[in-house]
Amino acid sequence: MTYRADITIIGAGIVGLGIAAQVAREDREVYVLEKNEKFGQETSSRHSGVIHSGIYYPEGTLKAKLCGTGNRLLYELCGKYGIGHRRLGKLIVATSDEEAGELQKLLDRGQRNGAEGLRILSHREMKELEPNVAGIAAILSPSTGIIDSYALMKFFIARAKEGGAQIAYQSKAVGIEKVADGYKVAVEDSTGKFSFTTRILINCAGLHCDEVAELAGIDIARAGYKLHYCKGEYFSVGGGKNTLVKRLIFPVPPPKVTGVGIHVNFDLEGRMRLGPSIHYVDSIDYAVDNQHKQLFYDSARVFLPFIEYGDLEPEMAGIRPKLQEPGEDIKDFVIRDESDKGLPGFINLIGIESPGLTASTAIAKYVWDLIAGYL
Ligand SMILES: Cc1cc2nc3c(=O)[nH]c(=O)nc-3n(C[C@H](O)[C@H](O)[C@H](O)COP(=O)(O)OP(=O)(O)OC[C@H]3O[C@@H](n4cnc5c(N)ncnc54)[C@H](O)[C@@H]3O)c2cc1C
Numbered sequence: 001m002t003y004r005a006d007i008t009i010i011g012a013g014i015v016g017l018g019i020a021a022q023v024a025r026e027d028r029e030v031y032v033l034e035k036n037e038k039f040g041q042e043t044s045s046r047h048s049g050v051i052h053s054g055i056y057y058p059e060g061t062l063k064a065k066l067c068g069t070g071n072r073l074l075y076e077l078c079g080k081y082g083i084g085h086r087r088l089g090k091l092i093v094a095t096s097d098e099e100a101g102e103l104q105k106l107l108d109r110g111q112r113n114g115a116e117g118l119r120i121l122s123h124r125e126m127k128e129l130e131p132n133v134a135g136i137a138a139i140l141s142p143s144t145g146i147i148d149s150y151a152l153m154k155f156f157i158a159r160a161k162e163g164g165a166q167i168a169y170q171s172k173a174v175g176i177e178k179v180a181d182g183y184k185v186a187v188e189d190s191t192g193k194f195s196f197t198t199r200i201l202i203n204c205a206g207l208h209c210d211e212v213a214e215l216a217g218i219d220i221a222r223a224g225y226k227l228h229y230c231k232g233e234y235f236s237v238g239g240g241k242n243t244l245v246k247r248l249i250f251p252v253p254p255p256k257v258t259g260v261g262i263h264v265n266f267d268l269e270g271r272m273r274l275g276p277s278i279h280y281v282d283s284i285d286y287a288v289d290n291q292h293k294q295l296f297y298d299s300a301r302v303f304l305p306f307i308e309y310g311d312l313e314p315e316m317a318g319i320r321p322k323l324q325e326p327g328e329d330i331k332d333f334v335i336r337d338e339s340d341k342g343l344p345g346f347i348n349l350i351g352i353e354s355p356g357l358t359a360s361t362a363i364a365k366y367v368w369d370l371i372a373g374y375l
Pocket of ligand 1 (some may be wrong): 039046052275317341355
């Protein structure tokens with residue numbers, strides 16, 4: 001089977017699908033290759049579902065810029081097309097003088113990143129909003145919310161298909177070769193192996209993006225693309241405790257931000273859960289270890305004194321595709337055209353951990369700007 005595509009996207013997670021929706025047009029051959037039977041079976045269905053406002057990320061990074069833009073674009077899209085979401089707002093709660101001292105720094109950084117409506121609440125103001133939360137002060141972030149990421153992916157697919165894009169499931173990219181005017185991609189599907197050529201190739205392979213970059217001949221150790229898997233577990237909170245807070249409640253993150261800390265989170269049906277935890281792992285395994293329940297309980301009790309040990313049940317886990325090793329400073333998203341590696345039109349998206357969901361529409365526009373000149 002030999003055919004020629006204009007644009008091929010590897011990976012039907014939220015990022016690949018967002019890009020497919022952005023680039024699909026009647027007069028373009030656009031393909032999405034997905035190794036699984038369905039879309040969004042990996043990180044895009046194993047996350048907190050939070051529309052972040054962009055407080056945490058160092059100024060000027062892609063994470064900061066694309067989160068801020070993505071937040072606004074996502075609310076616009078949800079409002080216009082009826083995609084399930086709720087602008088709940090969030091509190092970042094300080095429970096010690098030391099943490100209270102961090103709030104101003106977080107607020108300043110958030111404001112520089114363009115997060116809207118941030119303000120510091122005194123103890124009294126915090127208690128007025130959330131009487132059941134314990135703490136000495138907090139930041140209110142009104143533009144933080146939650147989204148139905150499954151509905152968002154369905155929307156992206158509908159958009160992409162309207163533009164004529166095709167999604168091939170159970171189709172794993174297993175080889176990439178640079179050819180005269182693009183790339184020859186080898187694919188394994190249920191019927192065997194075939195290859196085709198594509199002018200532009202976009203690597204949105206999530207937890208496997210480093211392997212896909214390697215298929216194209218990139219030395220991933222040298223390029224700094226080697227991923228480190230970092231697991232995040234969630235515990236559901238029962239016992240009717242979901243009615244005791246209205247907003248998302250986050251702790252003040254530790255200085256080296258590996259994650260945003262175990263926080264209180266809701267789904268659109270109002271079910272409450274705690275998570276995600278953080279521990280680096282060697283392989284992909286989504287089991288939740290019930291022995292971690294004590295850690296969740298201890299972390300949450302500090303600002304949610306109403307939670308009882310028996311309220312917690314293991315729920316699910318996700319794996320972050322991190323570029324930083326344990327103890328290293330936060331690393332930015334890599335989203336780049338690999339022309340300088342002799343691979344023009346090969347676009348790598350590496351390390352798209354949080355806030356990848358929030359940033360998905362902004363990432364799609366960013367990628368479009370990288371490839372528009374080739375078309
Ligand atoms: C615990 C946790 C909590 C998070 N919370 C939030 C949050 O609250 N807010 C937020 O904004 N973000 C959050 N994120 C981040 C967000 O979930 C991710 O950034 C986003 O889902 C990444 O999407 P993706 O499309 O890049 O990757 P994925 O969803 O992993 O999709 C990649 C796809 O590529 C496919 N693939 C891989 N290799 C191949 C191949 N060779 N051939 C064909 N297909 C292939 C895979 O099967 C997969 O379907 C969280 C992440 C985690 C882990």
